[in-house]
Amino acid sequence: MPLVSIIIPAFNSENTVKETIESVLNQTWTDWEIILVNDGSQDSTLEIVNNINDNRLKIFTYSNGGANASRNRGLSHASGEFVSFLDADDLWTPDKLESQFKALQENPEAAVAYSWTNSIDETGNFLRRGSYITANGDIYTKLLLIDFIESGSNPLIRRAALANVGDFDESLAAAQDWDMWLRLAAQYHFVAVSSVQILYRVSNNSMSANILRQEAASLQVIEKSFSNAPQSLQYLKKYSIGNRYKCLTFMALQRNPSRKQGIIAMKLLIYTIKNDPSLLMAKALLKVFFKIVVMIIFSPEQTQYLITKLNRLLNIESFLGYIKLEVLSINSNSL
CATH class of the missing domain: 3.90.550.10 (Spore Coat Polysaccharide Biosynthesis Protein SpsA; Chain A)
Structure with missing residues (x-):
């Protein structure tokens, strides 16, 4: 065997x-x-x-x-x-x-x-x-x-x-x-x-690749998991949601560019900031926002051309660096 x-x-x-x-x-x-x-x-x-x-x-x-x-x-x-x-x-x-x-x-x-x-x-x-x-x-x-x-x-x-x-x-x-x-x-x-x-x-x-399906299922998993998690960990829930939306936003912006994908990414970014307002101070946010605007305004072909030509400006890899891997439990007293 x-x-x-x-x-x-x-x-x-x-x-x-x-x-x-x-x-x-x-x-x-x-x-x-x-x-x-x-x-x-x-x-x-x-x-x-x-x-x-x-x-x-x-x-x-x-x-x-x-x-x-x-x-x-x-x-x-x-x-x-x-x-x-x-x-x-x-x-x-x-x-x-x-x-x-x-x-x-x-x-x-x-x-x-x-x-x-x-x-x-x-x-x-x-x-x-x-x-x-x-x-x-x-x-x-x-x-x-x-x-x-x-x-x-x-x-x-x-x-x-x-x-x-x-x-x-x-x-x-x-x-x-x-x-x-x-x-x-x-x-x-x-x-x-x-x-x-x-x-x-x-x-x-x-x-x-189906970002909206990923979003719905991810929220299901988070709700299910925190319903079973001890009370001492409940303060982590909004950070978990914020992290997931950061990943989903990144995924949406890495797919083949289109106006529809840009609109989806904008929606995901709004939910990201809602769950982690500290992102408003992040330098990477400007790159993410700029890439979304480019995807919404320009055709897929033009967007791909700009991504190639303006790679440093439209490279959003650093956005994932704002995922929170640890959160001090003391924060739970103020949430």
Whole structure:
């Protein structure tokens, strides 16, 4: 019986699924099985995976149920003592499983090991670095503020812990991975592998590209999580909302430019400032506001040209630096 079960939900993933599976085949740790759940794909996904010759790859086909249902279906077929999820467009570095398994072996009190993440574009080129946050032990408070795990393709999890906290929430249209990590962190310790081992692919066609769906689901997760959090942590709620809106604003401004996207970004920015008025003093706010105005006023082609020509002026990477990773509890007395 394999020690690790890797669950890959795949829906119309013909352009990326082979490379994703190859990143598992190239792992230095080889005691694993792949549970690939074909979620009613209408393209050549099934044909591609059927042509991969490795008896550790097990394929299950269902009618389309969405990513959450696919992960839960995959879990029902998994036999490993440890489980990791991998989206069909993301990649792992060859040492991912071995490093995370070693971390769990060296920290038996931990139930989850996670690594750092970088983003890549649709062609696999480096796009931007992740947050590179290292947190060990009880990470619940910090995870309430920001999802620094950053990807559903990241952690290696003890199967017993997953069984205890329950399935992925199929009522969520997005942010289901953050919800799962929070439920795990509420009961178990985490251990970090301080190395980039997950390559998260940013695609305009991916589920995460729907910003408004991300917004609604993120607010659901925050409400759900804080309804279960102790009273002593309730003061963090508005900071959690503010952080999420900063991330959503950034995401909206990194997609293909359009007037509609600019208007959405403006709405998100207003909610960001509402939840974190200190941003009004931030220098990066001017860049964000200027980029929004450019997207609203100019055509997509003109906006893209200006982004290229005025890169330093329209580069908003520094905006993410205003995410609050820690908030002193003394603030709760004045909220």
